[in-house]
Amino acid sequence: MISLWQAHVSFAMIIFLVLPSFGLPRISRIVLLAALLAVSFISPDGLSFAAYLRSYIDDLAITTLVFMAWGCLRRLDMLPPARGKTGVLILFAAMAVVLYPATLGMSDLDPYRFGYSPRPMLILFAALTLGLFYLRNGLAVLMLASATLAFIAGIKPSQNYWDYLVDPLLGLYCCGALLMLAVRWMYRRSNKRRTAMSDQIKSA
Template sequence: MISLWQAHVSFAMILFLVLPSFGLNKAWRLALLIALLAASFIPLDGLTLAAYLRSHIDDLAITSLVFMMWGCLRRLDVLPPAQHGQTRVLILFAAMALVLYPATLGLSDLDPYRLGYSPRPLLIFVALLTLGLFYLRNGLAVVMLASATLAFVAGIKPSHNYWDYLIDPLLGLYCCLALLMLATRWAYRWLMTLRSPMANKSV
C-alpha cells in the first residue's frame, strides 16, 4: 500500500517539477500539483499512470521523495530560494551513485550494495555524516539522510536494503547532471574572466 501511494506522490511531484510554472500564482500552482496527483489515478492499459511510471523507474528512495518535496515547496514559495548548501547535496548523492552503481553493473569487484543488508557500519557512517552536515547547517541534506534512516528502521519500504532508502538511479543521475552543468557554467565564467583582460590589452 505504501509503495502505491509513493508511486502516486512521486508521479505528481516529478511532473510538477518538470513542467514550467506558466506564470501561475501560488494558489494555481498548488491547484496544479493537486490536479497532477488526481491525474496519477487515471488508468492506462489496466494500470494507473502512477503505476505505469513506477514500472519504468521503480520505487524511489526516501531521499528522492524528500528532495522533490523540498523542490515543490520552493516552487510553491513556502520555502526560500536555494542557497549554496544545495551543491553539497548534489556532491553527496552523486558520490553515492558513483560508489554504488558501477559496482552493481559489474564494473568493479567490490559489492557495496551487499553492505545494505547488514548495514551497521553504513548506518554509523551515515550518522557521522549527518552530524557533520548538521554542524555545517545543511538542513536539506540532514533531513534527507535522517528521513532515509528513520524509514529504514521503521521498514516502510518493501526492500530490506539500506541503500534503497538512500539513493536511486534517478536521484544519482540528476545530481551528476546538475554538477556537470554547474561545472560547465563555472568553466565558462572562468574563461570569460580570462578573455576580458586579454581583450582590454588588445584595445
C-alpha cells in the same frame, strides 16, 4: 499500500517539477500539483499512470522523495533557497558513483551487499549527518535522517539500506546537475579571461 501511495506522489511531483511554471500564481501552482496527483489515479486500461511510471523507475529512495518535496515547495515559494545545495549534489552523486558501477559488475567490490547488514553504514551516515548539521546543511540532514528513520521503521518493501539512500534517478540528476555547474563555471571563467585580455589590449 505505502509503495502504491509513493508511486502516486512520485508521479505528481516529477511531472510538476519537469513542467515549466508558466508564470502562474502560487494558488494556481498548488491546484496544478493537486490536479497531477488526481491524474496519477487515472487508469486508461486498468493500470494507473502512476503504476506505468513506477514500472520504469521502480520505488524511489526516501531521499529522492524528500528532495523532490523540497523542490516542489521551492516552486510554490513556500521555502527559501537551501543552503549547501551543491554539497547535496556532490554527496548523492558520489553515492551513485560508488554504488552503481559496482553493482553492474565493473568492480570486484559490491557495496550493495553491505546494505543488508548496515550497522557500519548506519554509524557512518550518522556521523556524516552530524557533520552536515554542524555545517548547517539542513536539506542534506533532512534527506539522510529521513532515509535512516524510514529504514529503521521498515516502510519500504526493501530490506537494503541503500534503497532508502539513493536511486538511479537521484544519482543521474545529481551527476547531471554537477556537470552543468562545471560547464557554467568554465564558461564564466572563459568569459572573464576574454574580458581581461580585451581590457589589456585596449589599455595597450
